[in-house]
Amino acid sequence: MAKKIHIHTSDEHRGNENLVTLLIPDLSRFDQLISKLQNDIAEARSQIGDKTQQLDLLKSDSEFAKFLVLAERIKSGTIKITPDQAVNWRKLVEKHAQPFAQSAKLLPALEVLETTVKQAEDELKVAVHERIVATEGVSCVIDHIVGQTSVRTMCSVSGVAGLAAMQPAQIRETLLRMDAGKMRIFSENSGTINWQFDAS
Incomplete structure (x- = not known):
């Protein structure tokens, strides 16, 4: 034997x-782990697709898309607004408050999901390799x-x-x-x- x-x-x-x-x-333990990781990756990618679609829908509003670009430039200091411009800027912020709040939730959620996919893919490579070695x-x-x-x-x-x-x-x-x-x-x-x- x-x-x-x-x-x-x-x-x-x-x-x-x-x-x-x-x-x-x-090989059952390897196969179970590989199957679980593949399902986790598929589920995370599906959620990424859904959230990306939601974000794209928000950005399809040209005014909101321009607002996002402007907000990023103001945040980074590329554009500085005067006290007079600040009044109009506050009005824009109020106007786009709802879609901005939605996008602010979607972006970090997408980052978490992308990290989840990357980690699961790394674990999957290890599991497949260990199965081959066995x-x-x-x-x-x-x-x-x-x-x-x-x-x-x-x-x-x-x-x-x-x-x-x-x-x-x-x-x-x-x-x-x-x-x-x-x-x-x-x-x-x-x-x-x-x-x-x-x-x-």
Whole structure:
């Protein structure tokens, strides 16, 4: 039993088949995390689309769009208004108070959502990479089969290291408990096998 097996010659033993067990990683935790992150990204992008549409609708009013540009320039100090101009400016602020308040809520909400997407995308890359690493090198090669030989896979969360730390009795009990996760991939009395785990 191993994650990577290479046998030169496989034969029966005292009339019993040679049973080879290949440990394959349990990818369910990766798949669940990847699915969750993909859903989170899709949901955040949908919200970004909705809020961007709302913001674009507000800016479609040419007067309000000009007001936003002017407000930004006054805020940055690019434009300085005189006391006389301040009266008219206050009137403009009052006129556009409602759409300005709406845009003031939308902009930071968009920034938060964009940050959420970026973080989730980074986590997704890590999860996909770790999933690939977990499956690297899982293979079974038997050069010559001269007697009844069966190869099966067995899904394991802890892998070989987890079994190696157990006592023989514990290993037997664990293997019996894991029997439902076994799948026979080969059973012949001659030939060769060169099997690679496909996690796609």
